[in-house]
Amino acid sequence: MTAPGKSGGRPLAAITVTDLHVDLGGVAILEGVNVEVRHGEITALIGPNGAGKTTLLLAILGIVPYRGQIKFNGGQAQPRIGYVPQTLDFDRGMPATVMDFLCMGHQRRPLWISQAKGQKQRARDTLALTMADHLEKRRLGNLSGGELQRVLLARALMEGPDIILLDEPASAVDRSGEELFMKLIKKLNQEKKIAILMVSHDLTMVTRLARQVICLNRVVLSEGKTADVVNEKTLSACFGADKGILLHDHGWDGEVSCAYDEAGHEHASAKDGDAK
């Protein structure tokens, strides 16, 4: 893992996106996007549906074609990137176990011969990191949303990543699963100093985890420290003034907890002092 350096008191950039344009099917999805994700920081990417958040992640992964420049570690070294997709759309009756899934793509030996001993140990170690070691022999299709997210996070960690990209990590997770996932992300960020770029609709998660927030809607509308970006004015500009954004200050070391729902209903807000 690359040790994060510092420049002028702030960590060095892990990802620098400059003048990024993505067109898909003749439609401009991203236009002139400039963002920076720094080592050791959690950066949240927020914006309405169709804003291009996932597309930005895919461009960083090199999966979608783009114009512009994406540099890693200031162009000095190729990073190892771990990716946690929003969901896995697969046949849930297939007999693949969690261990099968973690070995896929990490071992050359075909799974129909056996799981490689070294890979199994590596998978067990990362499952333990994400508090999912008891899931090793379970079928992938039998996992709950929260369990699956922790397995996906373990898979991302198996890459030994400098950077982790999370796409809507809490979208299919219940409240307790979300709490556990947030704790894990925070712990990984603090202990391993991994740069994390997280797409999220959940502003509670954003305010509790992210140090930096990028507000995106085809172009970058706002970028900065969480408390500076997550406010009614910026969010109204980003999501639209009619979207029912409620913000309350719980007074946790100045952190803002908020509730947002596109239908205008109040969303669960942070209830404990974990954000301290």
Place this chain on the structure above:
Amino acid sequence: MSGLYELMSSLLPFAWAEPMFMKRALIAVLLVAPACAAMGVMVVNFRMAFFSDAISHSAFTGVALGVLFGIDPLYTLIGFGVLVGLAIVSVRQRSTLSVDTVIGVFFSFAVALGIVIISARKSLTRDLQTYLYGDVLSVTGHEIIGMLILLIVCAAFLALFFNDLFLIGINERLAKAHGINVRFLEYAYALLLSLVVTVSIRVIGLLLVTAMLVVPAAAGRNLARSVRSMFWASIIIGLVSAVSGLISSFYFDSATGATIILCAAALFLMSQVWAAVRGQ
């Protein structure tokens, strides 16, 4: 190959194994069944049975074109099947249409073209019979060598790319993020699956060849607790179905391909009961 036949005569002192055509048929099914079952694991897990059906039904046109142009229909059947398989993948990758729709279009085209040619040349109907129901009892030594090569290619391909293909099936983006060349593997898998389907038509018949891929793998899936156990259970069920079907067809004087599929279906039913009892 005569040494092999002599060895079979001494190892299998049974009435059904005496005729030379049964010896050749036994070797053919022992080569085709594991190839079908192994490729069937992906077909079942990633819902590709319709793709396999499209390839097998393109045999109508493949055979018709062969007879029309005076080429051995076996070659045109394989060539046309591979062409249809690659065309489906190519269009799917470039289109926003669902995979079912793309396959449906090619399926209809391939069958319609075949029927038009056959209906215009009535004499072709006789040639088509062999391919509709399969005719493993008339399989030649050359065809057996072709089947052996195909089995070796399948084993090599699945040894190299099985894990990557499985990951693509679970999540394409995850596979791409992992650096897997998804486009190449989709083409390569479609090519190999088309070859397995078209070569197996000679044994099982175009109407039932998809069942040879799907039924053993579905039964294997019912019994399995992991990817590895599904793979081997499918192959064992494929082999047991093929051998028991071949022997049964000898004594019942029935179509071998269909009898093999009936045996596979019986094993599937047993596996289904097992899965229900186990509470899956």
